[in-house]
Amino acid sequence: MSFARQFASKVTSGQTILRRYSSNAATKYLVTPQEANELVQHQGAVLLDATWFMPNSPRDPVKEFAEKRLPQARFFNLDKVATPSDKGLMHMMPTGRVFADACEKYGISPNTPVVIYDAHGVFSSPRGLFTFRSFNHENSSILDGGLPRWEAEGLPVETSEPTTPTAVDYPTPELNAKAITSYEQMLSKFTGKDSAEELILDARPKNRFLGIDPEPRPGLRSGHMPGAVSLTFALFLQKNTVNGKEFTTFLPPDKLRQALIDAVGEERAQLIIDGKLPVTTTCGSGMTAAILWLGLRQLGVKDISLYDESWMGYGARESSPVVTSD
Incomplete structure (x- = not known):
């Protein structure tokens, strides 16, 4: 059965769809194009x-957003x-106020379901989700497969002038205190401390981690932090x-x-x-680290922080200890 026919048959049972999402939309990290469309149609979700x-x-x-986007996306x-x-x-x-101001401009209230996507499939959308979840906006997910999967499954896109949403109020939220790790905190993780107590996971390509390939930002040395994996x-x-569209999605949990x-x-994986x-x-720079964050979240891991400035901030400091061996 085609996607359009499957979706049409589900719409006839709108109450079933509402019950389905009212119980789990706030905790589901990934949604399919069909699920995202249902959230928009039946719960007023905002697409970002x-x-x-x-x-x-x-x-x-x-x-690219101005040229093509999901319908009514911001x-x-x-x-x-x-x-x-x-x-x-x-x-x-961002600060809580900067985040709240953006939500207000996008027509997002604290109770609004939010679905975040990107043009790669999965690349930068997890960073958007990390931001929302770090400010305790739990009713947020990413579209697994992003814009290209949406198109591949036959859903419409918008190419006209983007619409301006009606602004709403969003009270200043507090940042989850454990979400972000600072430079000083990073140093403490491998200075005078048993490395078995915490683990640093580096999401960069392996050759940049090893200092073999240069960083894409000119003048920034390569390598990794002591004890990082x-x-x-x-x-x-x-x-x-x-259907001719290429995109990335997350691995299923067993493969993650x-x-x-x-x-x-x-042993360490089980401890995590x-x-x-x-x-x-x-x-x-703190972007793809959110992919690791989201992958671990899908495995039920709760004790995860993200080093926000990442290697761009760490490697730029001449005093930072750098390792170039495995």
């Missing part, structure tokens, strides 16, 4: 495009809904091709668990899953 590209990419997320600019940095760091975690973010994802075991060993070994995720 959180597409972001690496600094050496020729693509422009703002331009653009959640991760570099703008952020705390300004005197070190030139982008998309740092490489878990390249792509190892939590799978590539898909549907195996990817974690392959990176850290079975059991909540006995706290984890901090890091990457180049």
